[in-house]
Amino acid sequence: MPFYQTRGTIPKKRHTIFKNPNGGIYFEELVSREGFSYVYTNLYHLNMPTQVKELGEFKSCSEKYKYKKNDHKPYHFLSNKSNHTLLYNKDVEISRLYLELKSVKSDLNGNIFRRNGDSDMLVYIQSGNGIIKTNYGNMQFVEGDYIVIPRGVIYQFELKTKHVSGLTICSKSPIETPAKYRNRVGQLLEHSPFCERDIKTPVLKNPVDKKGKFNILVKFREGTKSFVYNNHPFDVIGWDGFYFPWILNINDFEPITGSIHQPPPVHQTFQSKGFVICSFVSRLFDYHPDAIPAPYPHSNVDSDEVIFYSKGNFVSRSGISLGSITYHPMGLPHGPQPGKYEDSIGKKSTDELAVMVDTFNPLYVLSDTESNIDKDYPYSWLKK
Numbered sequence: 001m002p003f004y005q006t007r008g009t010i011p012k013k014r015h016t017i018f019k020n021p022n023g024g025i026y027f028e029e030l031v032s033r034e035g036f037s038y039v040y041t042n043l044y045h046l047n048m049p050t051q052v053k054e055l056g057e058f059k060s061c062s063e064k065y066k067y068k069k070n071d072h073k074p075y076h077f078l079s080n081k082s083n084h085t086l087l088y089n090k091d092v093e094i095s096r097l098y099l100e101l102k103s104v105k106s107d108l109n110g111n112i113f114r115r116n117g118d119s120d121m122l123v124y125i126q127s128g129n130g131i132i133k134t135n136y137g138n139m140q141f142v143e144g145d146y147i148v149i150p151r152g153v154i155y156q157f158e159l160k161t162k163h164v165s166g167l168t169i170c171s172k173s174p175i176e177t178p179a180k181y182r183n184r185v186g187q188l189l190e191h192s193p194f195c196e197r198d199i200k201t202p203v204l205k206n207p208v209d210k211k212g213k214f215n216i217l218v219k220f221r222e223g224t225k226s227f228v229y230n231n232h233p234f235d236v237i238g239w240d241g242f243y244f245p246w247i248l249n250i251n252d253f254e255p256i257t258g259s260i261h262q263p264p265p266v267h268q269t270f271q272s273k274g275f276v277i278c279s280f281v282s283r284l285f286d287y288h289p290d291a292i293p294a295p296y297p298h299s300n301v302d303s304d305e306v307i308f309y310s311k312g313n314f315v316s317r318s319g320i321s322l323g324s325i326t327y328h329p330m331g332l333p334h335g336p337q338p339g340k341y342e343d344s345i346g347k348k349s350t351d352e353l354a355v356m357v358d359t360f361n362p363l364y365v366l367s368d369t370e371s372n373i374d375k376d377y378p379y380s381w382l383k384k
């Protein structure tokens, strides 16, 4: 994130002796991007953060990628409670999120933590709330939150509801605010649909000084490996820098509206390499007397489009429910379902809430999703 934050206690100068009250010293850890040439944060630990005592086997999940479909058609994935990966390409992987209180509790009680080794993650919360605990501090999350967890951050979820559902987007490149909304020093511009004030950052808790077995499951390439550490990973007494997890709520995205239909880039909320993420939020419709608020049929010939329907009534779609996901691959014209285009004329506002991922390389559909799709969706633009 292009703004500076500081938490807890840090020494006056970087890389110098930082005495603890017991006559010893605290241990500095530098977390840096792009080979120590881009954003970084210095964390200060009670104990050396490098003390691995056990290595687990690498558990591959490459099997799931074998069953990709070589097909070309629009999809409607029906809403369901799972953590299934639906779509992926070399840049991004898009999965459903469904966390249950029981399994999250067993992670917390069993000292199981998670870290993404080679991907940045964005979790969108459709329903439920709780706390994400990290080595940078804790953040409360609620419905509509986009939780950005950059690689290397160690985290655990704690739920305040029986379950949490949403969407997980794993990216091979950083997920950032759109460059078009930032000035030369990285501040979000006056015309940006959100600003730094809308961004929640971690609240550092008292450091945990415990020795034992702390199992960090590291996601890397097409699998996971367990690293059992000697010290509790949340033993940080302070940190400062530009690199940390953060949260933006979709309802803090101030929509850009116009006299006629505004194109998808006005909804852009995040950028990465190979894809963008957009937010469709409650907003007033176009005010030209002859405006058609629903989108025109369109062919976005260089992008695959994935939409997750989170809340409200979506102006252009019929036959979808909350938690539905549609996928419109590049090269296929699509648009409002029959009647939706005409029905939107004269409408003044929408209460829709949806998240869109537009990718610049084609996505693969994993074939185990086939049992949970609306098979008639490719024909849904035919008038009955």
Ligand SMILES: [Fe+2]
Residues within 6 Å of the ligand: 298, 305, 328, 334, 335
């Ligand atoms: Fe579209």
